[in-house]
Amino acid sequence: MSAVKRTARRGRFIVLEGLDGAGTTTQVERLAAVLRAEGHAVLTTREPSDGPVGVMIRQALTGRLVLPRGAGPLAPETLALLFAADRTDHLKARVLPALEEGQVVLCDRYVLSSLAYQGASLPMAWVEEINRHAMPADLTLFVGVAPEVAARRRAARGGPEELFEADEAQRRIARQYEAALRRRGKGERVVRLDGSQSVEAVTAEALEEVRRLLGRKRAGRASR
Numbered sequence: 001m002s003a004v005k006r007t008a009r010r011g012r013f014i015v016l017e018g019l020d021g022a023g024t025t026t027q028v029e030r031l032a033a034v035l036r037a038e039g040h041a042v043l044t045t046r047e048p049s050d051g052p053v054g055v056m057i058r059q060a061l062t063g064r065l066v067l068p069r070g071a072g073p074l075a076p077e078t079l080a081l082l083f084a085a086d087r088t089d090h091l092k093a094r095v096l097p098a099l100e101e102g103q104v105v106l107c108d109r110y111v112l113s114s115l116a117y118q119g120a121s122l123p124m125a126w127v128e129e130i131n132r133h134a135m136p137a138d139l140t141l142f143v144g145v146a147p148e149v150a151a152r153r154r155a156a157r158g159g160p161e162e163l164f165e166a167d168e169a170q171r172r173i174a175r176q177y178e179a180a181l182r183r184r185g186k187g188e189r190v191v192r193l194d195g196s197q198s199v200e201a202v203t204a205e206a207l208e209e210v211r212r213l214l215g216r217k218r219a220g221r222a223s224r
């Protein structure tokens with residue numbers, strides 16, 4: 001992976017993170033629309049991915065994939081390993097090729113989600129270890145909302161509740177996000193956005209950060 005890591009840095013890898021209901025999916029779409037209108041080549045993608053392991057994960061999250069003989073949902077460790085495995089395939093199939101082409105990759109969730117969600121029931125150091133292969137994003141935008149706000153938005157959205165969407169679980173995950181941000185925020189570029197604002201205001205804040213990153217890239221190229 002290290003050779004790939006070195007060469008696949010022509011594009012920019014931007015990740016959006018937050019609780020279920022924080023609005024990351026909406027923001028990925030809105031950012032992509034603006035950047036495309038400005039002439040950037042943009043790939044929007046997400047984790048769990050649409051690859052084979054990602055499909056399995058989605059089945060597990062909605063209770064369609066369970067252990068035999070009524071033994072219940074997959075073990076948390078299994079799920080953590082599946083998320084890490086899906087990430088490997090996702091990088092290979094979608095992210096790295098797009099970065100090679102110089103695209104801006106906007107990804108809905110990445111390693112920080114594993115640290116927050118799987119780290120809520122497993123040692124975070126282990127979750128970090130099984131994700132060591134995953135290259136850091138160039139920029140992570142954390143859309144911060146209070147768990148109660150996220151819960152109201154999920155309720156308004158409707159649909160069946162997924163594995164991690166119970167209110168108590170989300171409160172725990174919110175605390176884990178804070179711990180993960182403290183842990184990763186030093187070595188990586190992670191910016192916190194105020195997700196309680198209007199959708200438009202969050203997009204504007206996010207765009208400011210994205211433009212700063214992309215501008216830096218252009219400046220870097222010009223000086224070579």
Ligand code: TYD
Nearest residue numbers: 020047048083109110113114117118162164
């Ligand atoms: P989500 O983005 O909510 O997908 P959808 O909108 O299709 O429901 O992601 C699904 C869930 O997976 C969400 O609750 C967060 C969780 N998740 C993890 O627990 N670990 C991870 O590493 C990732 C990427 C997601």
